[in-house]
Amino acid sequence: MLLDLGAVDYLQRRPRFDVVYHLLKLTPKPATVAEVGRPARLRLLCGVEEGESLPSVMDLWMSADWAEREVFDLFGIVFVGHADLRRIQMPLDWEGHPLRKDYPMRGPARERTPRPAFASKSNVFAGTPPSGSTFEALQEEVKRARES
């Protein structure tokens, strides 16, 4: 049984990606716990360079179908021989592969816009008002700052 198929991005390393296969050895029909016993488990790491592709294992295990689509979607690794290699988690027209290490955590669109400065007068009305000033005076000040 193909338990799992995932990937890891080691940005600085060559080859850059590891595709990780977890395999479980089950007899065709183990009907009791004793028959299952302690099945053998195998982890297979497969180094892939950016732009390289891997052969699909969908013809061996159907469970590879969505798993390979997910690795393609989130890491951009192509599996040759996959019948229907589309994006699965992200929208079909999405650009980039989010789980890559060089993909910004907050997403590319929000990364371009700077975070608003903390409690600046032009955007946030926060903090303790200076002594002697009234709420209305502060509001006036905020309004002036916005206009200027």
Place this chain on the structure above:
Amino acid sequence: MTLEASPLSSDVVSRTDNTMVLSMGPQHPSTHGVLQIVLEIDSENVVKADPEIGYLHTGIEKTAEGLFWTQAQTAIERMDYLAPSSNSLCYTLAVEKLLGITDRIPERARVLRVLIAELTRIASHCVWLGTHGIDVGAISVFFYCFDLRENILDLQEAAGGARMHPNYLRVGGLNGDLPNGYIERLDALIEKFPGRMRELRGLLQANPIFQDRTIDVGYLSPEMAINYGVTGPSLRGSGVAYDVRKAFPYTGYETYDFDVPTRQEGDAYARFLVRLDEMEQSMRIVEQARKRLDTTRGPVMIDDPKVALPPKETIALSMEALIHHFKLISEGFRVTPGDVYQSVEGPRGELGYYVVSNGENRPYRVRTRPPSLYNLQSLKAIAPGNLIADLVVMIGSLDPVFGEVDR
């Protein structure tokens, strides 16, 4: 403003020969979340079913990479939102394996972890049973199930502070010992459980309408189940007795006495019976863990200042405690470089985490093996040839949780 057609919509309305394509979901009440199934149908018969997922993709794995090892657990608990403690159990076990402290977890913490994991399994199966009942038109089951689940959520709230996501487990043990009054409420639950199960079985098991709707529906052969990577009750409903608790025991499951219920039929009714039996087996484990709580006293957190927060009362008195507390809160702990795969038996099947550390205070990569994703995939194989109405039963019997499928 013009609306552009998405690549899917042209297929949705096309007709060829006798078949037409219909989109079911993602806002369909019986899809248990946000599942879209693109169906090719010939009158009422499903010719081809293609589930579309990803509507609940929230990037939890990416989020976890930016958080401390302990903080990441909070994000990870949100994956399978019906059984949060199973997720955190698996994650903490994986991190402990990386740290090499698996053998040093206090015995009481290990017993409590088993207790929490089995309670969360029962709570999760309660939701499954209630919604499965609603899918086939048996509304009252839902109320009985959610009443039982509410008792368990109360226990979660008492232990961890929150009903849905208690975040009670920690790397190295637990957040704290049980509060006063917990054991009494647990005893009340243990006492109530058999009667409630009899009622639930009485409502559905011999119900001819329910049997008509589920027997011989969604047949999954054992070979097919293994090929699709199906695990958990869905696999055991097809006659394969694979259970992670027995095959790769963790947190002392090998010392508990319980059976792994299996069925040979492989249909929705078999999966229903397996889950019901499993709830009773879980309660058997809960009872054993409850008995052990009386005899295993002691700490619930590992005695290692690099991982565990110092006791609150020592912080004002000891300089070392203050430093450890400050370091753990402000930059977390660092984990030995390496990679590890840890799996537990979640309510839906084998839940696994492949955790990679590069020696930093944040996980380098947390890859989840979501049981729901692989179980749901088998829908492509079992749906063709059935009626649309039966598709609802099949989805229910596979019990997917979309927080986990899409992550």
